[in-house]
Amino acid sequence: MHIQVDNVSKTIQGKPILRDVSFTIESGQSLALIGPNGSGKSTLLRAIAGLLPIERGAVTIDGERVDKLSPRKLAQRLGFVTQEAGTTDAIQVMEAVKLGRTPWLSFAAPFGHRDQQIVEKAMREMAISDDGHKFFNALSGGEKQRVHIARVLSQTPEVFLLDEPTNHLDIRHQIAIIDWIKHQDATVVLALHDLNHAFACDRVAVLDGGTLAAFGSPEEVLVASVIEPIFQVALHRNSAEHIGHPVLTFAKSKVA
Structure with missing residues (x-):
């Protein structure tokens, strides 16, 4: 799905967080949002998700404003993975992932065999197939994050929004998430802390002070x-032919 961000501005407690941000993401593209802490990445993701009202501008998905879509319709089109995957609820992993099917269910269309297949596929993709009977609140931070992503995968949206999806993950699972992003047919927007991961995306947007x-x-x-x-x-950009893109390393700024 095509995403258009037009002159989006947001102020929180009198402080400008986003200032006239505009860009276009073509259907099927992936976009990495990078920037220093406090630059507005998470706020922009929440605005794109329709979870945060904005003072000025608009976000549209295939020409429809996200703030005009019903919650059900928005959830069918868009899945959002937040940084905070924690909950104190004693819910089993399988049941947590099943929640992703909620936007598609109704009295006339209850959870069925196809929904179960979608849930199991999502769990396989996140390597949690053997964890279905574990309780979510007893998992490690990295395990919780993979369950959270699996829940959104089971939602089968056409747009994925991910806020620091590799947080809490070990290196192996970080690589798996980045590889999953590279092979997605859906439109993907993700905020990243590790700039090297941005090489997996089609486009990169840099936020600085909300601009x-x-x-x-x-x-x-x-x-x-x-x-x-x-x-x-x-x-410093270092050659790394075995992974198909340079590796960035960083040092103290030369500017005093």
Whole structure:
């Protein structure tokens, strides 16, 4: 699905968080949102998800404003993975993932065999098939994150929004999530802390103080002239032919 962000602005407690942010994501593309802490990444994701009212501008999915869609219709089109995957509820993992099917169920169309197949496929993709009877509140942070992503996978949306999806994950599962993003047919927008993961995406947007400082392909954006002044570090691009893209390393900024 095509996403259009037009001049989106948001103020929280009198502080401008987003300032006239505009960009387009074509159907099936992936976009990495990067920027220093407090730059507005999570706020922008929540605005795109229709979870946060904005003062000015609009977000549309295939020409329809997200703030005009019903919660059910929005949930059928868009899945959102937040940073906080925790809950104190004593719910089994299988039942937690099943919740992703809720937007598609009704009295006339209860949970059935096809829904179960979708849930099991989502659990396989997140390597939690053997954890179905475990209780969610007893899992580690990384395990909870994979259950949370599996729940959204079972939602079968056409747009995925992910806020720091590799948080709490070990290296193996970080690689699996990034590989999953690279092979998605859906439109994907994700906020990232690790800039190297942004090479997996079609486009990269850099937020700085709530403004869109740069937008383009990873090769265009993940360069010293863009990254160094915003993150206040020295950037080095190192050859890594075995993974198909450079590896970024960082050092203390040369600017005093």
